[in-house]
Amino acid sequence: MAIIVGAGPSGLATAASLSFHSIPYIILEREDCSASVWKKYSYDRLHLHLDKQISALPHLQFPDSYPKFVSRKEFISYLDDYFSHFKINPSYRRCVELAEFDEATEKWIVKARNLDSNQVEEFIERFLIVATGETCDPYTADMQGLKSFPGDVLHSTQYRNGKALETRKLWLSGRIHIVSKEILELGVKLSGYIPVNVADWLVGMVSQVLPTISNIRGSEVEFENSETHAFDTIVFCTGFKRSTHLWLKGDDCLLNEDGIAKQSFPNHWKGEIGCPEEDCLGQTLMRKT
Template sequence: MEKILVLIIGAGPAGLATSGCLNRLNIPNIVVEREDCSASLWKRRSYDCLKLHLAKQFCHLPHMPFPPNTPTFVSKAGFINYLDEYATRFNINPRYNRNVKSAYFKDGRWTVEVENTASSEREVYSAKYLVVATGENGQGVIPEIPGLVESFKGEYLHSSKYKNGEKFAGKDVLVVGSGNSGMEIAYDLSKWDAKVSIVVRSPVHVLTKGIVRIGMWLLRYFPVKLVDRWCLLLAELRFGSTSRYGLVRPKTGPFMNKIITGRSPTIDVGCVGEIKSGKIQVVPSIKRIEGKRVEFVDGNTKIVDSIVFATGYKSSVSKWLQVDDGDLFNENGMPKRKFPEHWKGKNGLYSVGFGRQGLAGITRDAQDIAKDIDSLFCRRCMNKL
């Protein structure tokens, strides 16, 4: 058993940010990561054309802004380089190939059992503080659809497995999901001359990067409802009425909707133009699948060769946090309390990256956690004097 003050589970942006903040305060910590690299979601499970959806000033990690010459909207490769440089600057050295099997609180400490998948050895850590940094995107979700598994004759995959549309050229492809991933993948497929349809199951706000950037700046000075009104006016001027194309807007504005539901507005990269031109077809929810025939809830059918599910992720925390003695997570592996009270539980248990606030939220969580552990750590040291 290896004793450590702070154990951080996960070496994505959330884990790196927390370790970086702790290292600046000289607080001992270890980061364990199940994959063989840091930021595996970005390096291994994201499509080639991905860019940060928000301007760079809203996306940097603590204590390290992007260099001045960085493009306003950072590319996938640029962000990966930034994360690697962040780990180097703050001397973060995750232990890779560590798959957490269980974590429980006993006798004042957290016991975490880990499988070293590279050596097949079992490791046990004993930590005073446990930081869960696996985030909301632990495992890709593919919804249960009648006929998908047992009868579909084509290829289906989660968006985390999609790289680009090269192999789909000339094929009929159905994209399920109208969030950022779904819209961007549909647009990318159309550029590779695939015949694309996109399932839009619920109302969605579609804005441009510029409108979102303006909105986030205005939120510093004006109420969210007023900012929503202005942003919707700009969106109307940019896109016209989108409901006629199957893109119905929610009743609440984009930023208020984010606060209430946690769902961010979809940032258009050109997909709306393809929809308006008829190159991408909008369809409703899927009812059932038989062979390559997909039936939709409106009774229409379509023959497709492939399906890409841009249907989000779910937390994997409940698989290994056997008993939540920290009173922080619910049965779905998400914090019981909403932002901004989501990051701290009991018995030294913390979460980072679960507040549905993007990279800016990760930065706030990491700084709050490091500050809290520092105050508790200093208090313990004083008590020993």
């Protein structure tokens, strides 16, 4: 039997693939639903920015009626159908606190806290598959003067749509690019012929990057080019921090202190003691735009 940590798209895909080969498994998921990033922490107008032909999970294609670029609502519906089709049954609200390999038994010992009972449960199996993704823990930068800001401060995972913010002056914190529609479409086309990260890099090279922030004084935000503007709300689009390396022990060759794979592609996913990582190593199964 295999232990899968995470019930996002890659965790579901792993479960379906194991079922396809009649391999038993258990899924541990810290949220109360599958694909929680898509269902609970994504904005309404989110779409996959890759063609549906290369974005479907294993063993089940998107419906023919779906558009080329699948919307959040459609993707969630597809994931729910996928979930039902393969009869996937995760153990929800299990937060993994430790996973270590026991040399004597040659098995993984995984300890997860049941967030409902607050009890620690132990699972012992031969295989461990980490499918926690890149979006583990929202990251908010600790900027100088941020505590003095009187308005709302949000992470992008809390943003759904602009309705509540339509009368406010908004600052999006992060590496902000101004990209034309034509350049974005070119990047999508290039991703069909070259690695996605290379296409992203090329788009970044030809897009305009706004200056970073130097200081915040109340509602006034000062940029590195000495410009100052007043804002009502700050939305941090600063991404996520991986936390896998904090609880995954016993395979030091796999992750560095930032949770990034030490090994280069194509061996980035495999640990020396048999711990495959589906998508926490920077090669995500599904990407967002």
